[in-house]
Amino acid sequence: MNKFKLDWLILPLIGVAIILGVWAVSSATWAKDLPSPLKTWESSKPYILEPFAKRGEMDQGILRFTWYSLVLVAQGYALALIIGTPIGFCLGLSKAFTKTFDPIIQILRPVSPLAWLPLGLVLFLGTGKEAGTYGALFTIAICAMWPTVLNTAVGVRAVPQDYLNVGRVLKLSRWKTLTKILIPATLPYMFTGFRLSLGIAWLVIVAAEMLTGRPGVGGFLWQEYNALIYEHIILSIIIIGLVGFVLDRLMSLLERRFRTA
Amino acid sequence: MPFLELSGVCKAFGGPEVLKDVNLSIERGEFVAIVGYSGSGKTTLISLIAGLQKPDAGTVKLNDLEITAPGPDRGVVFQNYSLLPWLTVTENIALAVEQVFPNHTPEKRAELVAKAIATVNLTPASEKLPRQLSGGMRQRVSVARALAMDPQILLLDEPLSALDALTRSTLQDEFERIWEADKKTVVLITNDVDEALLLADRIIPLTPGPGATLGESVAVTLARPRDRKALNHDPEFKRLRALVTNQLLGYGAKRKATVTKKLTLPDILPEDLDVPRTTRKRPLRPHEIKREEVAVSA
Ligand SMILES: Nc1ncnc2c1ncn2[C@@H]1O[C@H](COP(=O)(O)OP(=O)(O)O)[C@@H](O)[C@H]1O
Ligand SMILES: [Mg+2]
Numbered sequence: 058m059n060k061f062k063l064d065w066l067i068l069p070l071i072g073v074a075i076i077l078g079v080w081a082v083s084s085a086t087w088a089k090d091l092p093s094p095l096k097t098w099e100s101s102k103p104y105i106l107e108p109f110a111k112r113g114e115m116d117q118g119i120l121r122f123t124w125y126s127l128v129l130v131a132q133g134y135a136l137a138l139i140i141g142t143p144i145g146f147c148l149g150l151s152k153a154f155t156k157t158f159d160p161i162i163q164i165l166r167p168v169s170p171l172a173w174l175p176l177g178l179v180l181f182l183g184t185g186k187e188a189g190t191y192g193a194l195f196t197i198a199i200c201a202m203w204p205t206v207l208n209t210a211v212g213v214r215a216v217p218q219d220y221l222n223v224g225r226v227l228k229l230s231r232w233k234t235l236t237k238i239l240i241p242a243t244l245p246y247m248f249t250g251f252r253l254s255l256g257i258a259w260l261v262i263v264a265a266e267m268l269t270g271r272p273g274v275g276g277f278l279w280q281e282y283n284a285l286i287y288e289h290i291i292l293s294i295i296i297i298g299l300v301g302f303v304l305d306r307l308m309s310l311l312e313r314r315f316r317t318a
Numbered sequence: 319m320p321f322l323e324l325s326g327v328c329k330a331f332g333g334p335e336v337l338k339d340v341n342l343s344i345e346r347g348e349f350v351a352i353v354g355y356s357g358s359g360k361t362t363l364i365s366l367i368a369g370l371q372k373p374d375a376g377t378v379k380l381n382d383l384e385i386t387a388p389g390p391d392r393g394v395v396f397q398n399y400s401l402l403p404w405l406t407v408t409e410n411i412a413l414a415v416e417q418v419f420p421n422h423t424p425e426k427r428a429e430l431v432a433k434a435i436a437t438v439n440l441t442p443a444s445e446k447l448p449r450q451l452s453g454g455m456r457q458r459v460s461v462a463r464a465l466a467m468d469p470q471i472l473l474l475d476e477p478l479s480a481l482d483a484l485t486r487s488t489l490q491d492e493f494e495r496i497w498e499a500d501k502k503t504v505v506l507i508t509n510d511v512d513e514a515l516l517l518a519d520r521i522i523p524l525t526p527g528p529g530a531t532l533g534e535s536v537a538v539t540l541a542r543p544r545d546r547k548a549l550n551h552d553p554e555f556k557r558l559r560a561l562v563t564n565q566l567l568g569y570g571a572k573r574k575a576t577v578t579k580k581l582t583l584p585d586i587l588p589e590d591l592d593v594p595r596t597t598r599k600r601p602l603r604p605h606e607i608k609r610e611e612v613a614v615s616a
Contacts, residue, residue, distance in 0.1 A: 219400040222370055225388040227417040227467075237413060241404040 092288045100288035114272060115280050119296055126262050126273035127300070129190070133197025134258040138251060140198065141205035145250070146239070148206065149213025166203045170196050170261040174268050189269035193262070200261045204253035212246025213239060244315045252308035259301045274300075319382055321346040321503055322367065322471060326376035329362055336362050338529040340376070342522070349497060349504045351514035352532070353566065354524030360507045361397060363524070364475045367505065368394045380471065390418045393464030397475040399456045401448040401463075407435065408444045411463045418467045434466035435459075437496060454485035458492075465496070471503040479509060487546065490516055498543060511562050515555060516544055521562055525569045533569070536562055 077094050084091040092100070101119075103110070108120035147154045148162075177192030177199075184191055220242055224234045266275030274293050281289035320343035327340040336359040344350050354360050365371040366378055369388040378385045380392070388394075401410050411431045419427055435444050438458035448456055457477055464472055477493075478486045490513055497504060497517070508514050514521045515538055523533040540554060549555045 219396060219398060220402060222388075222394075222396065223400050223402065225370060226368060226390060226392070226394050227414055228389055229417060233417075238402065241402070 090287065092291065097288040097291050100286065101292040104289070104292060115277065117272065117277075119274070119277075119292065122272060122274045122277045123296060123300055125271070126266065126275065129193060129265075129271070129273065130197060130255075130258050130262045133194045133261070134201055134255055136194060136198035137201040137254055137258065138205055141202035141250070141254065142209055142247065144202075145206045145209025145247075146213055146235075146243075148210035149243075150239075155210075162203070162206065165199075168200075170200045170264045171268070173199055174265055178269075189271055193265035193269055193271065196265050197258050197261045201254040201258035204257065205247070205250035208246045208250030208253070209243060212243035212250075215246065216242040245312070248308075248312040248315045252305065252312050255304055255308050256301065259297075259304060263297060320344060321348075321381065322505075323379045323382075324367070324376065325379075327366060327373045327378060328375040329359075329366060329371065329373055334528040335374075336527055336530065337366075338531050340531050342532055344503060344505065346503055347501045349506070349517060349519045350535075351506045351508055351518035351521045352524055353508055353511060353514050353521060353562065354530070355526045355566070355569075356509060358524050358527045359530040360524060361475055364394065364473050364505070364507055367471075368392050368473055370394075390414070390467045391470045393467045393469030393472050395457075395460045395464050395472070395474045395477045397477075398480070399448070399453075399460045401456055401459055403448050406445050406447055407440060407451075407459050407462075410448070410459060411435065411466050414463050414467050430466055434462040437465060438462045438492065452485075454481050454489060457481065457489065461493075461496075469502070471505065474504065474506045476507050476509065478513065486510075486513070491546075493517055494543065511559055511566070514538075514562070515540070515558055516546060516549065521558075523562065523565050523569070533565060536565075 080091070081094050084093040104119040108118040110118040111121060144158075148158070173196040174192060177195035178188050180195060181188040181191035216239060220238050221234075224238050229237060262273065263275035263278070265271075266273040267279040270276055270279070274297055278290055278293035278297075281287070281293070322342070322344040324340055324342040327337060328335055329337040340363065352360060352363065362371065366373055367380075367385070369378075369385045369392065372386075385392075402413070405413065408431055411434055412427065415422075415427045415430050415434075419430065422430070432441070432444075435441055438461055440455060440458050440462065443451060443455060448459065451459070457480075461474075461477065464474075478489055481489065494517055506514070506517060511521075518538055520535050520537050522535040524530050525533055536558060538558060540549065540552065540558075
C-alpha cells in the first residue's frame with residue numbers, strides 16, 4: 058500500500074524513462090543522425106549549467122535565449138489582448154458588428170503564423186533593421202488574438218439578463234454598465250481566452266524567430282540545425298515545452314482566481 | 319387620480335398573449351398583493367410596471383406620467399435576488415445609492431447604505447459577498463437595495479417563495495415592520511395566500527395564462543399590526559382566505575377543463591424474460607412501433 062503513495066512521482070518518472078529508452082534505441086538503430094540522450098546532455102551542458110552566459114550573438118545560455126523570446130512574446134501577447142478584448146466586447150454587444158466582421162474573423166482565424174510572418178515583414182519593411190521585430194510582433198498579435206476575441210464575445214453574450222436589468226433599473230450610464238456589470242461578469246470568459254492566447258503566442262514565437270533569425274530559443278534551434286549541432290535542437294524543444302507548460306499553469310492559476318469572482 | 323394605473327395592458331412575446339387587457343389602479347401608500355399560479359405572467363406584469371418591458375397595447379402610468387423606461391423611482395426586488403456576485407453587500411447597495419443620490423457627500427451616502435443594511439438586520443454581514451450568504455440573507459440585501467433608493471413604489475416579485483417556511487415567516491414579519499415604518503406603496507407578487515393576507519391591504523388574483531388578466535380584488539380589512547398566531551383563529555381571516563383560495567381554485571378548475579394535452583404512447587409489449595432467448599419474440603424496432611394518441615386533461 059505504501060508504494061502507491063508515490064504514484065504521482067514514480068509513474069511520471071517511468072514515463073520519462075520509457076521515452077529516453079525509445080530515444081536511445083532509435084538513435085542507435087534506425088535514426089543514426091539523431092544524437093543519443095547522453096550525447097545531447099554532454100553537448101548541452103554549457104548552455105544549461107551557465108544558463109545566462111553570453112559568448113556571442115547566437116551563442117548564449119539557454120535561459121538567456123528563453124528570456125529574449127519571453128520578452129518578445131510578452132509584447133506581442135499584450136498587443137493581442139489590447140486589440141482582442143475590445144473587439145470581443147464589440148462582437149458580444151452589437152449584432153451589426155458581428156454580422157459585419159464575423160465572416161472575416163472566421164476566415165482569418167485558421168491562417169497559420171507561417172503565412173502571416175512574410176506579410177508582417179512586408180508591412181514593416183520601412184523600418185529597416187527593426188522589420189524582423191515588428192513583423193514578429195504583428196504575427197504573434199494577430200495569431201494569438203482570436204481566442205481572446207471569441208471567448209470575450211461569448212462571455213459578453215452570456216451576461217445574465219438579471220444583472221443587466223439591475224443596471225437598467227439603476228439607470229447606470231454606459232460606462233458604468235461596462236465597468237460595474239459587463240466587465241466583471243465577463244472576466245472568467247476573458248481569462249479563459251487569455252490563457253489560450255498565451256499558448257498560441259508561445260507557439261508562434263518559435264516560428265517567428267526561425268524565419269527572422271532573431272536571437273531566442275526558436276532562432277537558436279534553427280541556427281543549430283543549420284550548423285548541424287542536432288543536440289541543441291532537442292535541448293531547445295525541451296525548453297520550449299517546459300516554458301509553455303509553466304506559462305499555461307500560471308495562467309490557469311489566474312483563471313481559477315477569476316472564475317469564483 | 320390613482321398613483322399607479324394600468325389600463326388595457328396587453329403583452330405577448332411573439333407567441334400567444336401572456337397578459338391580456340390588464341387593468342389596475344393603486345392608491346399612494348397602498349400595499350397590494352397579486353396572487354397567481356406560476357407561469358401566469360406575474361413577472362411580466364412587474365417588468366411592465368418597472369419599465370423593463372413595454373406593453374403591446376394599453377398604458378402604464380405612475381403619477382399620471384406614462385412609464386417608458388426603467389428608473390430608480392420604482393424599486394424592484396427581483397425574483398432571483400439579482401445581486402452582483404462580485405460586489406459585497408455594502409458595495410451592491412452603494413452602487414444603487416450612488417446612482418440615486420449623486421449630489422450627497424460620500425459620508426452621507428455611506429450613512430444611507432449603513433441604514434438600509436441595518437433596516438434588514440444585516441449589519442454583521444455587510445462586508446460579505448452574496449455567495450457567502452444564505453438565500454434569506456440575499457433576499458434581505460435585495461430588499462435593502464430597493465429601500466436604499468427611496469423609491470416611490472416598491473415592486474416585490476415573489477421575494478420569499480424560494481425560501482424555507484421559517485425564514486419566510488421571519489422575513490414576512492420584517493416586511494410588515496418596514497412597511498409600517500414608512501408606508502410606501504407596494505406591489506407584492508406572491509403565490510402564498512397567507513402571506514398576502516398578512517401583509518396586504520388588497521389582494522388581486524391573476525387568472526392563469528395564456529391571456530392572463532387580473533380578477534376581482536379582495537379588500538383585506540384585518541386590523542394592523544397583524545399577528546400571524548392570532549390571525550389563524552380570526553374568523554375574518556378564515557373567510558378571506560377561503561374567498562381568495564376559492565377564486566384561485568375556480569380559475570384552476572376552468573384551466574383543467576380547457577387544457578388538454580395529446581400524449582403519444584408507443585405500443586410496446588414488455589419482453590418476457592422467462593421465455594428462452596431463442597424462442598422469445600424479437601423486440602420491436604423503432605419504426606415498427608405503432609403510435610396511438612391519448613387525450614389527457616392537465
Ligand atoms: N422575455 C420573455 N420572452 C419570451 N417569453 C417570456 C418572456 N418572459 C416571460 N415569458 C413567458 O411568459 C409567460 C409568463 O411568464 P412569467 O411572467 O415569468 O410568469 P410568472 O412570473 O407568473 O411565473 C411564460 O409562459 C413565459 O414563458
Ligand atoms: Mg415569476
